[in-house]
Amino acid sequence: STPSLILAIETSCDETSVAVVEDGRIIRSNIISSQIETHKKFGGVVPEVASRQHVESITWIIEEAVEKAGIRLQDVDAVAVTQGPGLVGSLLVGLVAGKALAFSLGLPLIAVHHIAGHIYANRFVQELEYPSLALVVSGGHTELVVLEGPGQFRIIGRTRDDAVGEAYDKVARALGLPYPGGPHLDRLALAADGAVQLPRAWLEPDSYDFSFSGLKSAVLAALNTARMKGLDLAADHVARGFQDSVIDVVTEKAMRAAKQFGAKQLLLAGGVAANKGLRESLTERCRQSRLPLVVPPLELCTDNAAMIAAAAHLKWERGEFAPMTLKAEAVLSL
Ligand code: KG4
Ligand code: ZN
Numbered sequence: 001s002t003p004s005l006i007l008a009i010e011t012s013c014d015e016t017s018v019a020v021v022e023d024g025r026i027i028r029s030n031i032i033s034s035q036i037e038t039h040k041k042f043g044g045v046v047p048e049v050a051s052r053q054h055v056e057s058i059t060w061i062i063e064e065a066v067e068k069a070g071i072r073l074q075d076v077d078a079v080a081v082t083q084g085p086g087l088v089g090s091l092l093v094g095l096v097a098g099k100a101l102a103f104s105l106g107l108p109l110i111a112v113h114h115i116a117g118h119i120y121a122n123r124f125v126q127e128l129e130y131p132s133l134a135l136v137v138s139g140g141h142t143e144l145v146v147l148e149g150p151g152q153f154r155i156i157g158r159t160r161d162d163a164v165g166e167a168y169d170k171v172a173r174a175l176g177l178p179y180p181g182g183p184h185l186d187r188l189a190l191a192a193d194g195a196v197q198l199p200r201a202w203l204e205p206d207s208y209d210f211s212f213s214g215l216k217s218a219v220l221a222a223l224n225t226a227r228m229k230g231l232d233l234a235a236d237h238v239a240r241g242f243q244d245s246v247i248d249v250v251t252e253k254a255m256r257a258a259k260q261f262g263a264k265q266l267l268l269a270g271g272v273a274a275n276k277g278l279r280e281s282l283t284e285r286c287r288q289s290r291l292p293l294v295v296p297p298l299e300l301c302t303d304n305a306a307m308i309a310a311a312a313h314l315k316w317e318r319g320e321f322a323p324m325t326l327k328a329e330a331v332l333s334l
Contacts, residue, residue, distance in 0.1 A: 011094030012086025024313025051089035080312030084329030138270030157208025
């Protein structure tokens with residue numbers, strides 16, 4: 001059969017992205033316009049500013065994605081959009097653009113869950129096997145998800161407070177690092193020659209849930225105490241202590257869950273999947289347990305539309321299309 005071409009749009013947060021993907025696995029184009037420089041001044045994403053910027057960028061990014069893919073709009077077989085979760089004003093921009101394209105070209109519309117996108121970014125590395133376990137770590141999410149079959153997700157654990165990326169960004173901010181702080185903390189931690197001792201939130205012995213607000217508070221308290229005593233806590237020691245605590249807990253829980261649910265693969269997903277310390281720790285533990293680890297390439301860890309197309313392709317194969325009345329959802333279950 002002729003290959004399928006899916007045009008996907010992702011605008012759930014502060015990246016405007018459009019991709020054209022062939023058969024769910026071959027990236028023909030993946031244009032990502034980051035608003036980080038705009039939001040940096042505010043120390044975080046300002047929703048109203050984000051939606052306005054999506055409006056300004058979406059049209060030329062669609063044109064660029066089509067051009068770069070070397071196709072014409074008429075060659076596209078389906079249009080995929082991120083339905084949620086995310087900032088509703090941002091999601092709406094992509095959703096409306098997607099509907100307009102699908103409607104005018106007479107194409108099916110496919111609704112994709114943002115986290116399904118992050119998980120299926122791993123399809124660009126290799127085809128997924130089932131059951132597998134996904135460790136989803138992003139700015140808005142921290143979840144352990146069992147993939148029982150294509151598009152069949154079962155969340156077995158989630159954060160009870162802050163997401164990992166959110167904790168990274170808050171701790172980085174307390175250390176005076178620019179937004180988003182995750183990559184800066186990662187770099188500091190890896191180069192550190194010592195570590196501040198910080199707590200680990202294991203929760204109940206059999207729980208796959210996470211909690212990071214206590215760790216974040218412990219960092220802030222340590223910084224305050226040092227400041228009051230006129231001491232100087234080295235930023236890299238704080239970064240290392242924080243990162244060690246996060247990595248210990250997520251690695252341990254992911255390994256335990258993979259074993260309990262008989263996962264054939266461990267999939268890493270979300271913006272924090274770019275974390276070098278986390279990649280190293282999981283690589284080592286998976287090697288010891290002879291569990292195949294699949295990690296997306298760095299540029300596909302943070303928000304992008306190619307991952308949305310990869311997830312949409314499974315729905316395309318099943319003919320699971322969305323109605324034109326599709327709504328953007330700030331909160332949406334997998
Ligand atoms: O998936 P993503 O692009 O957006 C959401 O869907 O949330 O994730 C962004 C998050 C930010 O919190 C950012 O600080 C974090 O991913 N991040 C990292 C690293 N690179 C990005 N956190 C730790 N280490 C990194 N290397
Ligand atoms: Zn994301």
